[in-house]
Amino acid sequence: MKNVALITGASSGIGQDLAHIHAELKKDLVIVARSEDKLKSLKKELEDKHDVQVKVIVKDLSDPQSAQEIYDELKAENIEIKYLFNNAGFGGVGDFYKREWAKDESMMMVNMVTPSYLCRLFLPDMMKRKQGKILNVSSTASFLPGPGQAVYYASKAYMQFFSNALWQEVKAHNITVTNLMPGATKSGFGGRSGMDKTALFSHPASSRSVAEAGYKGLMNGDLDVITGVDLATRILIKLKPLIPKKVLLKQIHKAQTIAD
Numbered sequence: 001m002k003n004v005a006l007i008t009g010a011s012s013g014i015g016q017d018l019a020h021i022h023a024e025l026k027k028d029l030v031i032v033a034r035s036e037d038k039l040k041s042l043k044k045e046l047e048d049k050h051d052v053q054v055k056v057i058v059k060d061l062s063d064p065q066s067a068q069e070i071y072d073e074l075k076a077e078n079i080e081i082k083y084l085f086n087n088a089g090f091g092g093v094g095d096f097y098k099r100e101w102a103k104d105e106s107m108m109m110v111n112m113v114t115p116s117y118l119c120r121l122f123l124p125d126m127m128k129r130k131q132g133k134i135l136n137v138s139s140t141a142s143f144l145p146g147p148g149q150a151v152y153y154a155s156k157a158y159m160q161f162f163s164n165a166l167w168q169e170v171k172a173h174n175i176t177v178t179n180l181m182p183g184a185t186k187s188g189f190g191g192r193s194g195m196d197k198t199a200l201f202s203h204p205a206s207s208r209s210v211a212e213a214g215y216k217g218l219m220n221g222d223l224d225v226i227t228g229v230d231l232a233t234r235i236l237i238k239l240k241p242l243i244p245k246k247v248l249l250k251q252i253h254k255a256q257t258i259a260d
Ligand SMILES: NC(=O)c1ccc[n+]([C@@H]2O[C@H](COP(=O)([O-])OP(=O)(O)OC[C@H]3O[C@@H](n4cnc5c(N)ncnc54)[C@H](OP(=O)(O)O)[C@@H]3O)[C@@H](O)[C@H]2O)c1
Pocket: 008, 009, 010, 011, 012, 013, 014, 015, 032, 033, 034, 035, 036, 059, 060, 061, 062, 087, 088, 089, 090, 091, 110, 137, 138, 139, 140, 181, 182, 183, 184, 185, 186, 187, 188, 189, 190, 192, 207
């Protein structure tokens, strides 16, 4: 396999579009998620259309061993990862004290711990080769605390800060770590998290457009990519330090409450 991208969460949404974009460039892929049928049909489609090789790894990324198992499987088959896309993730609305702990614990594993572990495992190999690019998918949620979705927002803030710190640490080794921050995007995410019923999801961007912006940012080695947000949100992000925090918290809580 050549010019291989490892894409987590490739069975749906942004990850699936990232896989299409990579394959359209005639580059090989390792695609990871839990939905075996979806991954297998994506593999067939990409191999048939683009004459690339696609390896499927079915894995639950909330399992603490999952990152090591993926790394070991690829090492055993001598598959070198040139591009790592830490894309898998999920949210879930509801005030923290009412939410099921197991779901939030699993969210922290999938959104923060496993992607960090994958970076830790693949970075040393990239450094040895002096070649590699990582795209970590956080969110515009990473700019703010998120009452009504406390763990999700905090997990994305972690990914933003983690990715930016790595960018600085490894850039001298010809490795880049790009932090992708999409706004509301049409994918499986809205339905799974309950976010599609909130005001924040009134005009979602297409997952293809978000994936294209992320892929371009990865290739450029950009530090941050903000995409899928309207002008008003861009301005809000810039003005955020000037808005009293208590006002922001109230507004966000309201925006994330599901209307009856
Ligand atoms: N959509 C938005 O509005 C939005 C906005 C900002 C950021 N994001 C971020 O963008 C990323 C991609 O989300 P999306 O919008 O494309 O949503 P999506 O369509 O729901 O896709 C999520 C992907 O993550 C995978 N995944 C979830 N839990 C997993 C687990 N335990 N183990 C393995 N894979 C798992 C899913 O695969 P399986 O279910 O097959 O395992 C799926 O392929 C996420 O990190 C999300 O937080 C999304």
